[in-house]
Structure formats: structure tokens, C-alpha cells
Amino acid sequence: MRDPSPRTLLDWYDRHARALPWRVPPGSARRADPYHVWLSEIMLQQTTVAAVGPYFAKFTRLWPMVADLAAAEDAEVMSAWAGLGYYARARNLLKAARVVAGAHGGRFPDTEAGLAELPGIGPYTAAAVAAIAFDRRAVVVDGNVERVMARVRDIRTPLPAAKPEIKAAAAKLTPDVRPGDYAQAVMDLGATICTPRNPACGICPWRDACAGRLSGSAPDLPRKAPKQARPVRQGIAYLARRSDGALLLETRPGRGLLGGMLGLPGTEWAEAAPEPAPPLDADWRRAPVEVRHTFTHFHLRLTVMAGEVPAGTAPKSGAFHPASHAAGDALPTVFRKALKAGLAALD
DNA sequence: TAGCCGTGGAC
């Protein structure tokens, strides 16, 4: 068994690199725009390339430079992020943009340590942006790298205990030349060849240097500690429609679940059955279909109550929004589902 | 440090 060669992987990347909107082709004279690299890396945290595509296009169209993003209203940015999930990313994105546009004069820090000081940038993203945007040698470890390293080195320790061992293996392989391309090459390998299920070992550039393939354990790596079961929580959401079509929405608190996002008013979500808490007096009708939605750590069953209210109605909290905006894309997915269920009950 | 924090697609 010989060592996997960074050079072999770079040769493979030169031929098979995915063309992505935030990426410049390998060997290109151009450098990737640090703003684009950073924006894509934040969006790609725990999120698929396919899901990110339209959002990256929207953000770069609305805000072509980091200074444009920094000048945007909070509500605009949260609305543009709606549907992508993990909304703390959007809150931190805006904070970081304002630091870069202000204290840094519009230029991103060009070192791993400098990048790591920005909100929303942790060890992975700092290394990735330093390597990809500034061609710094940085040890980039994401889920792809963990999987590739666990297989190439046949590391059978379960995650997350295996992280130090995996980081050491990754550090040993990271080259001084083209570290940015190398980082993207490992991630492309993980995304297209060394996939979680049914890895295509037969066409892998590292097939002859992979200890996991030799032992036959590669498809079952990395091992992972078992996860906890998700409890079921319940709640009630209220859809109040004014006679002019406007819908009652509220901005959620700035932290926690769906923090800073628009939503329908309603009860807390808990395992115990909720006490009704209508936001105003109306002839509430229960929507025939219950909304089901799964979050990272619980399942939600949401009862939707819908009611018509006259013009001039004043809510206890929140505000009426034109239906064009509310029905549009400003809501997190769970509330899009609830909106649809509530509107069906009113028609 | 382990729990919190979304979503949609694959199987």
C-alpha cells in the first residue's frame, strides 16, 4: 500500500472539477472572488450544492459586493435567506459583511486566523476560504474530508472521537502547492466518487492507495455514534386574513429556532398539548390537514387555525402584511406549509 | 461538550 498522492488527486481535479458558480476552473488565470467564496461557503454549511445554487445567484444579483450586502436591511436579507435553513447563518452573514465593509475597508482578511474572527466562520470555513480564495496552505476538514480520510486510512474509530486522528491524516496529505485546488479536489472526490453510499471505488484516483478499499471496509466508513431519537412536539398556528387580503405575521425573536424570521403567530411548540392562544378575536376554523414538519431535533405537528377579520383590525402583536409578500418567499418552510393549509381552509 | 439549529432529496 503506497501513500495517497496529492499530485494524483490534483491531476484528477484538473480533468474532473465540477463547474460551480462561485468557482474558477483549475488552471485559470483568474482568482476566485473572496466575497463569492465566503458567501458560498456559508451557504454550503450542512447544505447541498443543489439547494445553494438559486440562493447564491439571488444574493450576488441583489448584493454584488460585500459592501452592498453590508448596507442591506436585516429584514431584506432574512427574507432572501428564507427556505435555506439554519437562519443563524444569515444573521452572522450580515454581521460579518458589516465588519468586512467597515473595519476592513471592504476586503476580507486573507489569513485563516483573521477569517476565523468573523461571525459565522469556524475552523472549517476559515481554512476553506484561506485556501480557496487566497491559496493559503490550510488543513480543510469538512464532512467530505472526514469520509475520504477515514476510508483512505481505514480509520474505524467512530465520529466524533475520530476527529483528531482524521485531522492529523488530512494535515499530512495537504500539499504546499495549490492548497486551494487540493481542498476543492478532496471535496469533489467526496461528493462524486467517495460518496456516503455506494462509493465508486473502481474509478477513484486514489483506488490503489486506499487502505479502506483494500480491507473492504470503505463503504461502511466513517463509523458514527448513534443518534438520539427525535421527540414529537405540537403547536397551533393562526392564519388571520384581513378583508383586503393582508395576512397577520410576526417577526420571531432574534435567536433560537427560526430566529429573526417572519412567521405566523401561535403557541409554543412542546410535547404537551398546547393551550389555544389566538392573536385576536375571530371565528377561527380548524384547517382540515395538520402540518407536519421535521426539524433537526424534533418532529412538529402543527394545527392551523384560520380566520377572516375586518379591515382596521388591530392585532395584539405582529403586523398585517400584503398577501403578495406573505405568500411569497419570505417565510421559513414550516410556515409556508402552514400558510398553504390555512388558505385552503378559508377558500 | 453535547445540544441546538432547517431543509429537501435519496433510499
Added chain:
DNA sequence: TGTCCAAGGCT
């Protein structure tokens, strides 16, 4: 249907 998974960070 349910579970797993994807370019993680924060507290």
C-alpha cells in the same frame, strides 16, 4: 411513511 445525509458554528 421514516431515516440518513449535505462544503458546520455557536453556546
